[in-house]
Amino acid sequence: MHLSRRKLITTAAAVAALPRSGFARAAREIQWQDLIPPGVPYSKIIGEGEIDAIADTWLPEFDENATKLNKKLDGAYIKMPGYMLPIDLTTKGVTSFLMVPYAGACVHTPPPPANQLVYVETKKPWPSDRLWDAVWVTGQLRHELQSTTLADIGYSMTADLIETYEWE
Numbered sequence: 001m002h003l004s005r006r007k008l009i010t011t012a013a014a015v016a017a018l019p020r021s022g023f024a025r026a027a028r029e030i031q032w033q034d035l036i037p038p039g040v041p042y043s044k045i046i047g048e049g050e051i052d053a054i055a056d057t058w059l060p061e062f063d064e065n066a067t068k069l070n071k072k073l074d075g076a077y078i079k080m081p082g083y084m085l086p087i088d089l090t091t092k093g094v095t096s097f098l099m100v101p102y103a104g105a106c107v108h109t110p111p112p113p114a115n116q117l118v119y120v121e122t123k124k125p126w127p128s129d130r131l132w133d134a135v136w137v138t139g140q141l142r143h144e145l146q147s148t149t150l151a152d153i154g155y156s157m158t159a160d161l162i163e164t165y166e167w168e
Contacts, residue, residue: 066113093125111151
């Protein structure tokens with residue numbers, strides 16, 4: 001089959017004019033350790049800290065490594081697992097939350113370091129009767145170091161998709 005130059009250019013222009021929403025955007029699957037910059041071991045983001053014997057809790061010490069973010073992930077379209085700590089909850093469900101690496105983080109224990117927390121907003125609320133489910137969150141990850149009364153947070157994202165994490 002031979003395509004003329006004119007037909008090839010016309011076909012290419014037609015394909016270029018197609019709406020981009022018709023094409024699925026593949027997300028890069030990452031894990032929590034990927035949020036730490038290459039070369040910084042997890043053991044270097046949390047110091048020894050101290051034990052609060054009265055409250056029976058460990059109070060970790062964070063140094064500058066706790067706020068170091070993985071530059072390669074800024075703007076990346078990713079999919080990662082985690083747990084929700086609701087921030088905004090309506091009758092329709094959760095519309096913003098902190099995604100944390102383990103159940104109970106920030107609630108029953110001191111918060112993880114900033115580079116282990118992701119602030120997530122979603123247009124499609126997550127059902128409030130499924131708050132304790134482990135989830136997969138897909139969206140564009142951004143560097144956004146922010147300090148809140150709850151914790152210091154290193155990343156943010158707008159969720160395109162939230163799914164229940166299926167254990168294999």
